[in-house]
Amino acid sequence: MTMLPLLLYTIAGVAYAFSFARRSQRTGRLATASLAGAALIHTFVIGMRTVEVGQLPFVGTAAAISAFVWLLAVAYLYTEVTTDERAMGVFIVPLLVVLEGVSALSDRVIEPAPVLDSPWFAVHVSSLLFAYAAFALACVIGITYVLLFRELKSKRLGFFAARLPSLQVLDAMNGRAVSVGWLFLTAGLAVGAVWLFQLQPETMDPRVRAMSLFDPKISVVVLSWLVYSFEIYARRAIGWSGKRAAWLSAVGFSIILLNLVPVGYFLTDSHNF
């Protein structure tokens, strides 16, 4: 059952690639439909898992990644439907496939630790995952911006100019995605910090005791917060929009990916539930 969303995301990925390359409207609609189908099935899988473990399945890196994939798919579908722009799908869906693949391969049902049985937990994790989904979108939008920017600068309009929306639209979308992501990231971190201060004096769980700014998982996420804060500040105050904002979004999301997979799996002492 956990493999089914992966399979459907893969099909959607192929359809998006085909519709992007051939600019076929019909395949494009098929791609959207298959991604919507994949997200729907994924919703059922997450729902079943919720019933199975008795709370939202965010415990363990694999489950968190899978929830992130689901959120990103839904956020992307929302963006596609509201802007009527399908060109970004070819960049987003492969990311979904890879991450869902990582998640599916290491998937196992984890009984939640007693310490996680708290409403703070759901708010903390869902805010952060939503922020990551927004940053993933911003990163992809940024990459497409740079691709189109290069074509326009080199004065050889071709593949991307024919398929992507205008630079200004991409830049505005990037700005919006980063702002939304930053709000959720800040909220998620704040909730996590408050929760930690409540927990630390009383719990003996070594993972909770290991939570500090020096734990890689936490220091890396704070680093990404700094990058995005700078991006927002620089866009407003010193005119770092366009290409610079695009690069910053790509750097920010690389840090998040680093945190989500290698740090989440191997390096952290605090967040390995």
Next chain:
Amino acid sequence: MDLLLLGMSHHTAPVDLRERVDFSRRGVSEALRELAACPSPTEAVVLTTCNRAEIYVACEDSETTRHGLERFMSRFHDVPEHDLAPHLYVHTGADVARHLFRVAAGLDSLVVGEPQIFGQIKDAYAVASRERRTGALLNKLFPWSFAVGKRVRADTGLGEGAVSVSYTAISLARKIFGSLKALRVLVVGAGEMAELTATHLRSQQVGRIGVTSRTRARADALARKVDGTAVDWTAVDDELLEADIVVTATGASTPIISTTTIDRIMRARRNRPLFIIDIGLPRDVEPDAGDLEQVFLYNIDDLRSIVSENLARRQEQTARAEAMVSNEVEAFVVWLRSRGTIPTVVALRRRFESIRQAELKRFESKLSGLSPEARARVDEVTQLLVQKLLLTPTERLKTAADEATAAQYAEIITQLFGLAADAPTDAPAAAPATRAPSPSPSTSKTPVAS
């Protein structure tokens, strides 16, 4: 009933003749009404553009109709027949479909893939429909051509990429800014090129156009023409701060806008993108300015090279487009051929229906005891039976591989069922239909004409 096309275009006639043979001068409706007075064509559509004048008709006798149309063209436009004849082309049957599909796809246009022709064909068909001059044949052919035109453009990208310098500038602006509606434009120079580009931008409903020139009076004049504002030559820097698109087309012998100026302005603009179209020769803007991050600087050669790349790309796609047109023509021919068998199909149905009615009549006395519901059920069952029995032979007849086979099938059915005596003499196709059938070119299946 056959299809016939008589026309002239930029391929066959010089511009002075095309100007004289322009249906739009006296009106397409009038042409259609005069054509209606001619004896032969039962359906007609007149297509007129600046590059072509064509009459599409459905007629019984192509040869007679052709002469009639030639005389009509000569009379209507007051051009002697011998002047006209060498420049006319004539197509019949499937070639008419091929020609129209190619025209609709933009393959026959002066600039391959140009989009206007598509709307012009739609208009021509709409006028003919309004004048009730279209019937079964043209009501199938024209909507089919719209579908072909649309699909060829969508699948091959034949109509994509600007193929004129000014349109290239506008499409670049769209790629940078998206909508041009609220943008500010600064035109530097007031010559012919500046005017042409400013006019194009005005037609895109940009926010504000500022015009500046060393000679204030010329700036004022151009500003009035393009509904813009004249700006003092000394205030160019301030205007550059606000502008999104700058068009420079002065006759200056050295660049009038330096990289240093633009660099300074970009800082003050906080890197807001600036699109500079430098169509001056020699160039008005130092080329290095294009290296600044958010400056998109295109000179006349850049624009021209994009135009030629787009033209080359369109050429590459024409082979694919031609293949698509050929497939559609084949499908249309199958439909056309199936019409030839319609009289047989109709006769066959009539024969079966008369048998059904006769048998019901024969059993009238036995059926009279039935309730009205049961009676209706008997009627329904017998009708269904006849329909089922006729389904396969009708389909086979209409989808016969070629004309000879279709004729052979029709002959056999006529003989076997003794249809010769009661075959309808007038094909239903001859009756002008007022309702346009929905275009279904993807399939060769057609509605049963009964």
